[in-house]
Amino acid sequence: MDHFLYRDGQLMAEDVTIAEIAAQVGTPFYVYSTATLLRHFQLFDDALAGMDHLICFAVKSLSNVAVLKLLGDAGAGMDVVSGGEYLRAKAAGVSGDRIVFSGIGKTREEMRLALVGGIRQFNVESEPEMEVLSEVAMSLGKIAPITVRVNPDVDAKTHAKISTGKKEDKFGIPISRARDVYAMAAKLPGLKIIGIDVHIGSQLTELEPFRLAYRKVAELTEQLRSDGHDISRLDLGGGLGIPYARDNNAPPLPIEYGALIKEEVGHLGCEIEIEPGRLISGNAGLLVAKVIYVKSGEDREFLIVDAAMNDLIRPAMYDAWHDIVPVIESAAGVEQTPYDVVGPICESGDTFAKGRMLPTLQSEALVGFRSAGAYSAVMSSEYNSRPLIPEVLVNGDQFAVIRRRPTFEDMINRDTIPEWM
Numbered sequence: 001m002d003h004f005l006y007r008d009g010q011l012m013a014e015d016v017t018i019a020e021i022a023a024q025v026g027t028p029f030y031v032y033s034t035a036t037l038l039r040h041f042q043l044f045d046d047a048l049a050g051m052d053h054l055i056c057f058a059v060k061s062l063s064n065v066a067v068l069k070l071l072g073d074a075g076a077g078m079d080v081v082s083g084g085e086y087l088r089a090k091a092a093g094v095s096g097d098r099i100v101f102s103g104i105g106k107t108r109e110e111m112r113l114a115l116v117g118g119i120r121q122f123n124v125e126s127e128p129e130m131e132v133l134s135e136v137a138m139s140l141g142k143i144a145p146i147t148v149r150v151n152p153d154v155d156a157k158t159h160a161k162i163s164t165g166k167k168e169d170k171f172g173i174p175i176s177r178a179r180d181v182y183a184m185a186a187k188l189p190g191l192k193i194i195g196i197d198v199h200i201g202s203q204l205t206e207l208e209p210f211r212l213a214y215r216k217v218a219e220l221t222e223q224l225r226s227d228g229h230d231i232s233r234l235d236l237g238g239g240l241g242i243p244y245a246r247d248n249n250a251p252p253l254p255i256e257y258g259a260l261i262k263e264e265v266g267h268l269g270c271e272i273e274i275e276p277g278r279l280i281s282g283n284a285g286l287l288v289a290k291v292i293y294v295k296s297g298e299d300r301e302f303l304i305v306d307a308a309m310n311d312l313i314r315p316a317m318y319d320a321w322h323d324i325v326p327v328i329e330s331a332a333g334v335e336q337t338p339y340d341v342v343g344p345i346c347e348s349g350d351t352f353a354k355g356r357m358l359p360t361l362q363s364e365a366l367v368g369f370r371s372a373g374a375y376s377a378v379m380s381s382e383y384n385s386r387p388l389i390p391e392v393l394v395n396g397d398q399f400a401v402i403r404r405r406p407t408f409e410d411m412i413n414r415d416t417i418p419e420w421m
C-alpha cells in the first residue's frame with residue numbers, strides 16, 4: 001500500500017502531481033510520501049502492541065535527515081551502522097537512548113562518538129570488537145550497554161547478497177559459541193550485557209526463517225539466564241520483505257510477523273526491538289525520470305531515460321525488479337511496446353528492465369520507478385560524473401526539496417589540484 005496513485009490521469013504523490021514536482025525540481029529526482037512512511041511505521045507499532053517494544057528504523061535504507069525526523073517524531077528509534085548514520089539520527093533530533101549501533105566493523109572513533117553522544121546499545125559482533133569497546137568505554141569513564149549479535153545459521157531464503165544469518169556469512173558470532181562469548185563479555189569491565197541481537201537477512205518473503213531464528217534466540221535467552229546473565233532486551237533485526245511487483249504474491253504482513261514474535265519470544269518478558277528498513281521506506285519512494293530518446297535497435301526498442309544505475313543500482317546489482325509506470329496514465333487498451341529501459345551510463349549493466357511492456361512513449365515523457373524508497377537514493381554515486389539527484393518529500397498537498405540537486409561546481413570543487421602541478 002502506498003500513496004502514489006493516479007488521479008484524473010495523472011500520477012500523484014499524495015495530493016501533488018508528479019508532473020508539477022518535475023516542472024519545479026527537474027528530473028531525475030526521488031520523491032517520498034509522508035503518509036506511506038508513517039503508515040508503514042504504524043503497522044509495525046500496531047503489530048507489537050501489548051509488548052514493551054521499540055521500532056528502530058534501519059537508517060541505511062533511507063537516511064535523509066527529514067525522513068529520520070519524521071519517523072523519530074512519530075516515536076521510532078534508529079538502527080545505525082556508522083558514525084555518519086549516528087550523526088544523521090542525532091541531527092534529526094533522535095536522542096541517543098533511542099539509537100542502536102549495529103555493524104561488524106565499528107571503529108574506536110565511532111564507538112567514542114556514540115558513547116559521548118549517548119547510545120541505547122551497541123550490537124557487538126565479535127570478541128575483538130568487545131575488547132575494544134570495553135577499552136574505549138573505560139577510557140571515557142563509561143559503561144557500554146551491549147547485545148551480542150548471534151548468527152543462528154538459518155537460511156533466510158533471499159538473494160545471496162543480502163542473506164546474513166548463515167554460518168558462512170560474516171555477521172554475528174556463531175550461536176554455538178554464544179555462551180562462551182557472553183561469559184567473556186561479562187568479565188570485561190567496560191561492558192554491560194543487556195540482551196541478544198539477531199538479523200538474518202533482507203527482503204524475506206516467508207516467515208519461517210524468522211521463526212527458526214527467533215526460536216533459537218529464545219532457547220539461548222534461557223541458557224544465558226541460567227548462566228547468570230541479565231537478558232532483558234531482544235533485538236530481532238529487520239528484514240521483512242515488500243512486494244516489488246504489483247502482480248506478485250505479497251510477502252507476510254507486519255501483523256503476522258508481530259504475531260510470530262509474540263509466539264516465539266513473548267513469554268520471555270523481554271523488551272523487543274526490531275530494525276525494519278525496507279518495509280517502512282521501500283514503497284514510500286518513487287524515482288522519477290524523463291525519457292531522453294527512444295532508440296530502435298536491431299531487434300528491440302530502447303527507452304533511454306535520464307536516470308541511470310548511479311541513481312538506482314538495485315537492478316544492476318541484485319537483478320531487482322522495479323515496476324515502471326508512466327506519469328501520464330495511459331488510456332485502457334492503448335498500444336503497448338516492450339522496451340529495454342536503460343540509462344545513459346557507458347556500460348550495458350546500466351539497464352533497469354528488459355522487454356518491459358509499457359504504453360508507447362515519446363521523448364520527454366516522464367516515468368516513475370516504484371518501490372524506490374529503500375536502498376535507492378542511499379546507494380547512489382556520481383559515476384560518470386553525474387551529480388546526485390534531489391530528494392523531495394510530499395505531505396498532503398505540500399512538497400519540499402529535502403536534498404537539493406548539487407551544481408556541477410559543487411561536485412567538481414570537491415577535488416583539489418596539488419600545488420606542484
Ligand code: LLP
Nearest residue numbers: 058102199202203238239275276277278375
Ligand atoms: N538490521 C541490520 C543489522 C541490517 O543489516 C539490515 C539490512 C536491516 C536491519 C534492515 O533490513 P530491512 O528491514 O531493510 O530488510 N541493499 C540491499 C539491502 C541490504 C540490506 C542490508 N541490511 C537491497 O537493495 O536490497
